[in-house]
Ligand code: HEM
Ligand code: SF4
């Protein structure tokens with residue numbers, strides 16, 4: 001395959017940045033998108049040019065590091081992470097535009113790499129349970145209804161990639177926060193901090209300059225882990241519940 | 249947003265019901281308008297209910313607009329114009345959700361015009377009148393087709409606004425669960441359609457001479 005890449009290049013945080021066009025020949029349809037970028041970087045290195053910086057770690061769709069916006073879609077045309085996207089999803093001769101996540105809360109560090117520390121700070125604000133340590137409890141000591149366990153598990157699959165923010169027209173992080181609120185809120189261990197958790201996490205995402213949720217649904221539509229939109233209603237329910245408890 | 253929006257939706261249902269009285273003739277329509285003014289008397293003073301309702305509506309509209317403007321400003325701060333994507337693609341979002349903000353501005357402007365036209369009657373195509381029925385019939389005569397056209401456009405804008413608004417309000421109030429989504433969508437689309445058609449019928453009926 002021959003493809004033309006338009007890639008966002010930005011030297012550092014304070015650089016203005018611009019789109020740069022590269023041509024690649026002999027791309028295998030079996031390459032992953034990141035392998036295709038590796039090929040580009042090898043070529044750039046041989047030409048004594050600065051390679052394109054992009055984030056990645058596991059390359060198996062579980063770490064959440066590799067997100068970029070491809071042709072206007074977070075993680076590109078398939079509902080998976082960029083590392084699990086393959087060039088067979090594109091056609092010979094295509095022009096592909098690659099941009100970093102765009103949000104004030106995710107400043108660009110270099111080229112396609114953004115700083116997603118804001119997500120860590122939202123988790124630090126309330127995305128934990130204060131569990132007493134000690135030996136592991138009996139497996140049956142704490143029965144959890146199967147539907148609750150399933151819902152908690154589904155919500156817990158969020159990998160913190162940030163695609164939800166990147167795709168949201170408001171640059172809101174509500175799906176990410178709601179996934180954690182739902183995950184912990186469904187389990188008995190999450191109950192003691194349930195009301196304060198949602199208030200603290202929502203306050204933190206406001207403080208990070210994420211936008212407000214207007215229930216548009218782009219987040220859930222691009223989420224590589226299929227975090228459902230109804231987690232946001234769960235968050236709103238918990239928020240309403242916390243009002244009654246005088247926390248906020 | 250959701251609570252004030254819900255109040256406005258309830259108002260629109262009542263308003264549409266009143267407007268449809270136009271098909272029962274002048275007496276029914278004007279009688280209904282008169283009843284609104286004396287509703288609750290002698291417990292309330294005359295026009296008491298009307299002004300109470302107007303107060304609640306005005307407060308709802310203002311809070312609704314305040315919340316919308318803050319969300320708009322927050323979104324602009326969260327992704328300023330300098331950080332726009334070069335390429336964007338719509339994956340899921342509906343036309344309705346896409347037009348909420350500018351559509352809302354259009355509806356606000358329409359509402360101001362509309363109150364000056366049919367309530368205060370300082371804008372009175374076809375002649376002013378003390379009878380709400382006559383104001384309506386005069387205003388939508390065929391020679392004022394552009395008034396009708398403007399109403400049609402505004403009511404359709406309201407329909408789109410409601411389609412996303414009802415869905416979003418339900419989600420904000422915590423109703424959204426995966427298995428309820430088909431029903432929520434049906435309610436949002438159904439109610440928007442009923443209100444749109446119900447509001448379109450009276451002006452169109454006048455313009456096309458079915459009501460005179
Ligand atoms: C084509 C559709 C419509 C027609 C024929 C219509 C007709 C009327 C009439 C005749 C009145 C005056 C009633 C009276 O004096 O007793 C009125 C008032 C009003 N209408 Fe409409 N209307 C329409 C659509 C709308 C829409 C879509 C909205 C909201 C966005 C709206 C908002 C209002 C408001 C706020 C008032 C003033 C209520 C008050 O303070 O008394 N109308 N309308
Ligand atoms: S909710 Fe989905 S899109 Fe958002 S960070 Fe988690 S995995 Fe990524």
Ligand code: FES
Nearest residue numbers: 059063064066083
């Ligand atoms: S590199 Fe880990 S999810 Fe893509």
